[in-house]
Amino acid sequence: MPLTEHAVWLRDKAIDRLRNVLFGVLRAGPIPQHVAFIMDGNRRYARSNGMKLIQGHVDGFTAxxxxxxxxxxxxIKVVSVYAFAIDNFQRPKEEVDGLMNLAERALLELCSHGGILAEHGVRLNTVGRTQLFPPEVQAALNKAKELTKNNKRSVLNLCMPYSSRDEIANAVEESVQNALLEGRIECVVVHKDIEDRLMTAKVNTPPLDILIRTSGVKRLSDYLLWQCTENTQIHFVDTFWPDMGLVDLLPIILDYQRKIWAQ
Structure with a gap:
């Protein structure tokens, strides 16, 4: 027998109350300040559900x-997501065009009045070579950053189009150029020279506490390689990104808290 409208309302209220209690309990413990996601599995999710590939990416945006x-x-103060790799431009033109159209719409939706960035006070940063994007996507990115620049509660780093090797190489190049401009005969590049010139450093991103990759694949795929220090907890979950939710995040946060308390 289907639930009545009142029964559905009661069920949803009970679920919301339970979630709020759960969040309150978690917030009583140590909370990571920076969590990053490799949003993997959109295409396999689409194929496994008999969908077009672009629908997998649409559902990935919902996730x-x-x-x-x-x-x-x-x-959690900073969330970084691997939204588009530089190598993704090599995918079939139809898929890339679909992703560019989705990116433009999604960016405008995220920061619109009543959108999730406005609702939760999230400032949007971009990390990557955005000049590689079509003009309309660049315009949407700039508009989103402008509309959210005064949001102070938390930060979303959209890494797109991004490659960690490109980020590190660019930081090394800038370090060498800076040494030459300062007239240093012996150009010695040290750890801090590179770290200070990473794209993430330029948007004041704190150290990475947790890196999560979905879809069961166990590799970093050229994402935040420098930032994954000995203090970063790396988790691989089997869930496809479009299905990612609280059930998957809960054990990761609890594991983080357990390890912090054990130190």
Whole structure:
């Protein structure tokens, strides 16, 4: 027998109350300040559900909104997501064009009045070579950053189009150029020279506490390689990104808290 409208309302209220209690309990413990995601599995999710590939990416955007809401409720200050790799431009033109159209729409939706960035006070940063994007996507990115620049509660770093090797190489190049401009005969590049010139450093991103990759694949795929220090906890989950939610995040946060308490 289907639930009545009143029964559905009661069920949803009970679920919301339970979630709020759970978030309150988690917030009582140590909370990571910076969590990054490799949003993997959109295409396999689409194929396994008999969908067009672009629908997998659309559902992946829905998952991003869901995960951002959870992270905001937990007071996680910075979320970084691998939204588009530089190598993704090599995918079939139809898929790339679809992704560019989706990116433009999604960016405007994220920062619109009543959108999740405005609702939760999230400032949007971009990390990557955005000049490689079509003009309309660049315009959407600039508009989103402008509309959210005064949001102070938390930060979303969209890494797109991004490559960690490109980021590190660019930081080394800038370090060498800086040494030459200062007239140093012996150009010695040290760890801090590179770290200070990383793209993430330029948007004041704190150290990476947790890196999560979905879809069961166990590799970093050229994402935040420098930032994954000995203090970063790396988690690989089997869930496809479009299905990612609280059930997947809960054990990761609890594991983080357990390890912090054990130190």
């Amino acid at each position: 991003l909104r869901r995960v951002l809401e959870i992270c905001s409720s937990l007071n």
